[in-house]
Amino acid sequence: MQRVSDRTWNTAVGYLAAVVFAGIAGFALGATFSTGCPLDPQNAPFGCAEFLLSRYQTMIAAVIAAIAVFPVWRQVRLQGMQTDILKGEALRQRVSTLGRMRNALVTRAKVVREELQLYPERVDNVSFWAHDASQQIDGFLDFVSGQKSLRLDGEQVAAARADLISKLTILSRAFWVMNWDVYLDDEDTPSDEEAAALRDEATEAEARLGATISAALASIGALQLAILEDIGVARTKLHALGENLVSQSE
Known part of the structure; x- marks a missing residue:
C-alpha cells in the first residue's frame, strides 16, 4: 500500500474540517430563512444560526475535536515508528x-x-x-x-x-x-x-x-x-x- 505523506494527510484533514464547518453553517443559515427553525428572540436574538449553534455546540465541539485528534494521532504514530527505527539500528549494531x-x-x-x-x-x-x-x-x-x-x-x-x-x-x-x-x-x-x-x-x-x-x-x-x-x-x-x-x- 502506498504511503500517504504528512502534507497530503494534513491537507485532507483541513478539507474535511472545512466541509464539516461549511455544512453546519449552511444548515444554520438555510434554516434561518425557512420555517424549519422556531425563532426565540430571547434565546437567539441573532437568528436561527445562533440558536442551532447554541443547541448543538457540544456535538459540534466533539466533531471538531475528533478532526483535530487525527493529526496528533498521526504524529504520535510517526514518532513511535521513528523510535522503533532507532531501536532497530541499535539492535543491528548490537548483533554485529x-x-x-x-x-x-x-x-x-x-x-x-x-x-x-x-x-x-x-x-x-x-x-x-x-x-x-x-x-x-x-x-x-x-x-x-x-x-x-x-x-x-x-x-x-x-x-x-x-x-x-x-x-x-x-x-x-x-x-x-x-x-x-x-x-x-x-x-x-x-x-x-x-x-x-x-x-x-x-x-x-x-x-x-x-x-x-x-x-x-x-x-x-x-x-x-x-x-x-x-x-x-x-x-x-x-x-x-x-x-x-x-x-x-x-
Whole structure:
C-alpha cells in the first residue's frame, strides 16, 4: 500500500474540517430563512444560526475535536515508528558487535583449548608445561576481561564471563604456584614458613590440575553459548520490530 505523506494527510484533514464547518453553517443559515427553525428572540436574538449553534455546540465541539485528534494521532504514530527505527539500528549494531566479539573469543579460545587439552597424556614435565601454558592463560584472561570492559554483556553473558574470569584466575594461580621458585628472584625470596606454604599449595594445585583445567574449558564453552543466545535474543527483537514497522506502514 502506498504511503500517504504528512502534507497530503494534513491537507485532507483541513478539507474535511472545512466541509464539516461549511455544512453546519449552511444548515444554520438555510434554516434561518425557512420555517424549519422556531425563532426565540430571547434565546437567539441573532437568528436561527445562533440558536442551532447554541443547541448543538457540544456535538459540534466533539466533531471538531475528533478532526483535530487525527493529526496528533498521526504524529504520535510517526514518532513511535521513528523510535522503533532507532531501536532497530541499535539492535543491528548490537548483533554485529556481539558476532565479532564471539568470533574473536572462539579464535582465542581455540588456541587455549588446544594447549590445555595436552594435559595429561601429552605432557612429559608438568612444571615446564605449566610455565609455558601460563603465558597463554594470562593473555586469554586479559582478553576476556577486555571484552567485559566494552559493557555489551547481557545478564547471562555477564554471569558466564564472570565465571570464566574466576576459573582462569584460579588456573593462572595454579600454574604460577607450581613454578613459584622460578618466578621469585632473590629480592622476593620467601621465608622458610612462606616457602613451605607455597610448596603445599603447589602440591595441591598439581593434584587438582585436571579438575581445574576441565572447569576452565567448560566455562569457556558456557560463555560462547551465552553470547550466541544473546545474539539470538537480539535478532528476535529486531525481527519483531521489523514486523511492527511493516504493519504500521500498511
